[in-house]
Amino acid sequence: MIETIDSSLIDWSRAQFALTAIYHWLFVPITLGLGIVQAVMETIYYKTGDVFWKKTAQFWMKLFGINFAIGVATGLILEFEFGTNWSNYSWFVGDIFGAPLAIEGIVAFFMEATFIAVMFFGWNKVSKGFHLTSTWLTIVGATISAFWILVANAWMQYPAGMQFNPDTVRNEMASFWSVALSPVALNKFLHTVFSGWIIGSAFVVGIASWYLLKKREQRFALASVKVGAIFGALACILSIVTGDGSAHQVAQKQPMKLAAMEGLYEGSNGAGLVGVGVLNPAKKAYDDGKEAFLCKIEIPLMLSFFAERDLDAYVPGITNIIEGGYTQKDGSTALSAAEKMARGKLAIQALADYREAAKAKNDSLTQQARAALDANFNYFGYGYVNNPSDLIPPVSLTFYAFRLMVIFGGLLLLLFLVAAYLSYRNRFEGKRWLQWSCLISIFAAIAAGQAGWVVAEVGRQPWAIQDILPVSAAISNLSTASVQVTFFIFLALFTILLIAELKIMLNAIKKGPEINPSTLQQLNN
Amino acid sequence: MEKASIPVRIFRFYWEGFRSMTIGKTLWLIILIKLFIMFFVLKVFFFPNYLGRFDEPSEKQDYVSEELIRRATDN
Ligand code: HEM
Numbered sequence: 001m002i003e004t005i006d007s008s009l010i011d012w013s014r015a016q017f018a019l020t021a022i023y024h025w026l027f028v029p030i031t032l033g034l035g036i037v038q039a040v041m042e043t044i045y046y047k048t049g050d051v052f053w054k055k056t057a058q059f060w061m062k063l064f065g066i067n068f069a070i071g072v073a074t075g076l077i078l079e080f081e082f083g084t085n086w087s088n089y090s091w092f093v094g095d096i097f098g099a100p101l102a103i104e105g106i107v108a109f110f111m112e113a114t115f116i117a118v119m120f121f122g123w124n125k126v127s128k129g130f131h132l133t134s135t136w137l138t139i140v141g142a143t144i145s146a147f148w149i150l151v152a153n154a155w156m157q158y159p160a161g162m163q164f165n166p167d168t169v170r171n172e173m174a175s176f177w178s179v180a181l182s183p184v185a186l187n188k189f190l191h192t193v194f195s196g197w198i199i200g201s202a203f204v205v206g207i208a209s210w211y212l213l214k215k216r217e218q219r220f221a222l223a224s225v226k227v228g229a230i231f232g233a234l235a236c237i238l239s240i241v242t243g244d245g246s247a248h249q250v251a252q253k254q255p256m257k258l259a260a261m262e263g264l265y266e267g268s269n270g271a272g273l274v275g276v277g278v279l280n281p282a283k284k285a286y287d288d289g290k291e292a293f294l295c296k297i298e299i300p301l302m303l304s305f306f307a308e309r310d311l312d313a314y315v316p317g318i319t320n321i322i323e324g325g326y327t328q329k330d331g332s333t334a335l336s337a338a339e340k341m342a343r344g345k346l347a348i349q350a351l352a353d354y355r356e357a358a359k360a361k362n363d364s365l366t367q368q369a370r371a372a373l374d375a376n377f378n379y380f381g382y383g384y385v386n387n388p389s390d391l392i393p394p395v396s397l398t399f400y401a402f403r404l405m406v407i408f409g410g411l412l413l414l415l416f417l418v419a420a421y422l423s424y425r426n427r428f429e430g431k432r433w434l435q436w437s438c439l440i441s442i443f444a445a446i447a448a449g450q451a452g453w454v455v456a457e458v459g460r461q462p463w464a465i466q467d468i469l470p471v472s473a474a475i476s477n478l479s480t481a482s483v484q485v486t487f488f489i490f491l492a493l494f495t496i497l498l499i500a501e502l503k504i505m506l507n508a509i510k511k512g513p514e515i516n517p518s519t520l521q522q523l524n525n
Numbered sequence: 526m527e528k529a530s531i532p533v534r535i536f537r538f539y540w541e542g543f544r545s546m547t548i549g550k551t552l553w554l555i556i557l558i559k560l561f562i563m564f565f566v567l568k569v570f571f572f573p574n575y576l577g578r579f580d581e582p583s584e585k586q587d588y589v590s591e592e593l594i595r596r597a598t599d600n
Pocket of ligand 1: 157187188189191192195196198199239240242243244246247248250405406407408409410445446448449450451452453454455456457459
């Protein structure tokens with residue numbers, strides 16, 4: 001009944017998951033960033049009593065609402081896909097995700113349903129202070145939801161705090177706090193939220209610049225640029241700091257991902273960080289002796305510093321990780337891929353023996369098998385790997401995506417700083433090139449965020465759960481054709497919905513905030 | 526005028542809020558269409574729970590463990 005898994009099934013299932021995740025991630029970060037910007041604007045209104053700021057906040061809230069409606073529930077499809085396409089994986093991890101996702105559902109529902117309603121409906125019905133608190137709690141609720149999802153993702157990259165139970169074939173939570181507060185989870189949460197702030201700020205500054213290019217809504221646009229650009233610059237700095245933290249975590253927990261991010265085949269002490277470079281397309285295998293780069297500019301010693309906080313530290317490359325034999329930080333010698341694969345096979349055999357012995361109610365054999373399973377479980381996933389080179393993620397995609405994210409991050413920081421400086425000096429209005437750049441930066445910021453996910457997810461292939469379960473074992477035994485059908489149905493349906501929804505967004509932008517100076521004066525008096 | 530009870534005031538708050546929406550009405554329509562498509566079309570016809578064909582957790586455990594063991598040995 002069980003056929004071997006076809007690689008095209010894996011590719012289509014991954015493509016489908018990626019498409020859904022990309023779509024979902026178009027809207028979530030804007031919500032995270034815009035939510036703060038509008039709350040800051042309302043806070044200014046609360047402090048100054050100037051109705052202009054109320055109107056300004058209200059306009060961005062309208063776009064927040066549209067964006068929220070477009071993005072809402074798109075994440076649910078990812079959960080459907082877990083159950084359909086990745087059912088082995090879902091079963092295997094069930095208990096770990098049960099708690100975070102349940103908390104996420106409840107918190108998100110109650111916080112968002114209550115506070116979003118007050119934010120939109122409550123302007124003249126509740127006190128100014130209560131309204132402002134609701135606006136802040138709306139974004140706090142959305143951010144808490146993001147936290148739990150990112151905890152789940154972080155666990156797949158670094159499966160801490162769990163215990164595998166061979167009776168249920170599931171991982172069970174051994175320590176909630178090790179799962180929720182693992183260093184990977186915390187870093188990922190902060191980096192992802194700050195990157196959302198960048199995208200939200202670029203959205204605000206970009207749309208405000210569009211009004212200036214059209215010579216409309218000038219006071220509103222300049223005020224929005226001021227708030228958006230300062231917040232954006234702050235978010236860029238925080239992203240760089242947490243991105244550095246993420247890279248450090250990757251070096252500790254996923255050295256193969258780090259090596260792919262850097263196109264590093266041969267490791268060394270005092271390794272340099274590739275600033276820019278062109279990979280050699282002729283390099284097809286880690287051991288083909290070809291050069292990895294056609295050309296590159298390196299920042300000396302920086303990779304070692306990034307990875308280990310030590311300019312002279314050893315950073316292993318792809319070949320080293322596959323061949324093993326180097327001394328690790330804890331003094332132990334790294335296993336080769338072949339050794340890990342052998343231990344993985346032992347773990348899987350131990351699972352088979354355990355289940356057989358348990359069925360036969362043979363206690364001593366059960367115990368023996370359990371001990372063998374526990375001793376080798378950290379390499380369980382390697383038992384599915386046929387060829388060491390299957391352990392290498394797509395290097396060029398990971399390498400270029402990492403550069404795109406970091407370079408765009410740097411450019412956005414520069415842009416926000418210039419925009420903030422010029423807008424406070426009242427010189428932003430005349431700079432059309434800058435306004436165009438700000439408008440384009442919306443797409444650059446979105447691209448940087450998507451590239452970040454490419455680094456995180458493509459860079460960890462072939463693992464669904466790092467070292468424990470590769471995608472080839474995680475996937476359900478479906479027909480490739482059925483996955484292709486759902487891929488295209490999803491693509492068609494959501495493109496139609498997206499177009500409809502974007503039209504609403506563009507119409508709202510074209511209409512503008514409609515802040516009439518004479519009405520403002522009346523309201524302020 | 527006498528003050529209404531809290532549940533009534535909350536109900537009115539939502540009711541009046543929804544009634545006075547402009548863009549929001551279209552957005553709600555889109556959200557409802559989207560949820561309908563997701564739960565009554567995609568989930569039912571295209572994304573059934575793969576392990577849903579087994580009734581008992583023990584059957585699911587057996588199936589997943591067999592798959593996990595076979596896939597390693599089939600290699
Ligand atoms: C400028 C310096 C930056 C550095 C050093 C950096 C570093 C990293 C690293 C190492 C990862 C992979 C983490 C993992 O696999 O667990 C990552 C992921 C990510 N990055 Fe960046 N990043 C930077 C800027 C940005 C910018 C500007 C954005 C977006 C506007 C961004 C968005 C993301 C996202 C969405 C992810 C995926 C989520 C995650 O794994 O944290 N990053 N970043």
